[in-house]
Amino acid sequence: MQTKLAGRLSLAYDVLVQAVKACPLEILTNDLKNVLESEYKTQALYRSRGSEAQKRIQEIIGLGAELVSITESSPKISELEAITILRRFINEQATFDNEKNAWVAKANKEIAATSLQSAHDPDVTYRKKASKGNVGLVVNITETCSDENPVQIVTDYMVEKNSISDAEMLEKRIPVLQEKTDVTDIYVDGGYFSGGVEKQAQAAEITVHYTDMTGKQPDPEKIPLTAFIIKDHKTVEACPEGHTPYSCQFNGKSKVILAHFDRNVCSNCPRQDTCPVKFRKNNTVLRVQQSAIFLAEARERKEDKSARKEATSKRTAIEGTNSSLKCSQGAGKLKVRGKVKATLVTGMKIIGHNFKQIVRFFNGDIRKKAIEIANNNNQGVIVPIC
Numbered sequence: 001m002q003t004k005l006a007g008r009l010s011l012a013y014d015v016l017v018q019a020v021k022a023c024p025l026e027i028l029t030n031d032l033k034n035v036l037e038s039e040y041k042t043q044a045l046y047r048s049r050g051s052e053a054q055k056r057i058q059e060i061i062g063l064g065a066e067l068v069s070i071t072e073s074s075p076k077i078s079e080l081e082a083i084t085i086l087r088r089f090i091n092e093q094a095t096f097d098n099e100k101n102a103w104v105a106k107a108n109k110e111i112a113a114t115s116l117q118s119a120h121d122p123d124v125t126y127r128k129k130a131s132k133g134n135v136g137l138v139v140n141i142t143e144t145c146s147d148e149n150p151v152q153i154v155t156d157y158m159v160e161k162n163s164i165s166d167a168e169m170l171e172k173r174i175p176v177l178q179e180k181t182d183v184t185d186i187y188v189d190g191g192y193f194s195g196g197v198e199k200q201a202q203a204a205e206i207t208v209h210y211t212d213m214t215g216k217q218p219d220p221e222k223i224p225l226t227a228f229i230i231k232d233h234k235t236v237e238a239c240p241e242g243h244t245p246y247s248c249q250f251n252g253k254s255k256v257i258l259a260h261f262d263r264n265v266c267s268n269c270p271r272q273d274t275c276p277v278k279f280r281k282n283n284t285v286l287r288v289q290q291s292a293i294f295l296a297e298a299r300e301r302k303e304d305k306s307a308r309k310e311a312t313s314k315r316t317a318i319e320g321t322n323s324s325l326k327c328s329q330g331a332g333k334l335k336v337r338g339k340v341k342a343t344l345v346t347g348m349k350i351i352g353h354n355f356k357q358i359v360r361f362f363n364g365d366i367r368k369k370a371i372e373i374a375n376n377n378n379q380g381v382i383v384p385i386c
Helices: 003-022 030-034 038-046 050-071 081-093 166-180 195-203 263-267 290-302 305-327 339-362 368-377
Strands: 094-097 102-105 125-129 132-143 154-161 185-188 207-210 229-231 235-238 247-251 256-261 284-289
Touching: 003 038, 003 050, 003 081, 030 050, 038 050, 050 081, 050 102, 081 094, 132 166, 132 305, 132 339, 154 166, 154 339, 166 185, 166 195, 185 305, 195 207, 195 290, 207 290, 207 305, 235 247, 235 256, 256 263, 256 290, 284 290, 290 305, 305 339
Parallel strands: 185 207
Antiparallel strands: 094 102, 125 132, 132 154, 229 235, 247 256, 256 284
């Protein structure tokens, strides 16, 4: 049986059984009562061949739809969490066929990553990262990385559904980090880049350093957007040759900049073959997404070899913290369900990690580099920056 179909079948069974158990026996039909029998589980999960998986899923969806219909007349039962999860499962895993007057199971590829992944935890989602699928929640942590710190401390964390990207989480946390700390620089990998992140960071006067960049590499033969003078990421004031456009508009909805130049000027430009400006009948136009400008600026920062080396060195340390939280604090597999509980428990584990770091400091287990910096600067005793 295909792994995906087997997983869907197991999930369908768990959701249906949980919903059936939550209902009074007197409202159940014989078919629904049969779901609670051990033989039903054996037939549905263990004696089904691969070719029968989709058929079994369809049968369970049909029984689930029947149960939802039965409970509609009783608001007290229909509002139970188990029935709510069942309704969500059916809506995500099937489409209603008006001709057949029935719910029809979707194909695997039609099911969103944000769909229900567990009958017991509606918050967990699916995400494929580095060619590996993961089901659950994800935690994003921020740690100090100053060379002057004898030990580093986790200053912020965020627990989210697994389907939320790294960039989305960072974009949400930048205002929080600005409020809680005096952060001026953030070191991350390429997966954290987005136009939204750059916009938030620049507004907060924070520089984000990327160890790598996702997406298509720019053509080295073409003039980069950073060669243009662009004010506030909205208005093109001049091209690399110093020529100003005769008009420039920024569409706030689409986030697109349109700058119109004199065609005669561009026709005589020695760099026209490498310029991103497009020739039209009556003029030349530079059309660019605002996010592309942020990307070009970020790439330019990354291309600085010394800056990239520093960014890589500082960002690598967070991997050790991740490992410590998972192995030492047990954050890799929590014994609670739901985003709220997971957030609280993760916070406790991070507090435990930070206490260990502080104990290291008072026990004299501190970084030599920090001591050297302190001695050179005549700053005396250095304490952790929290």
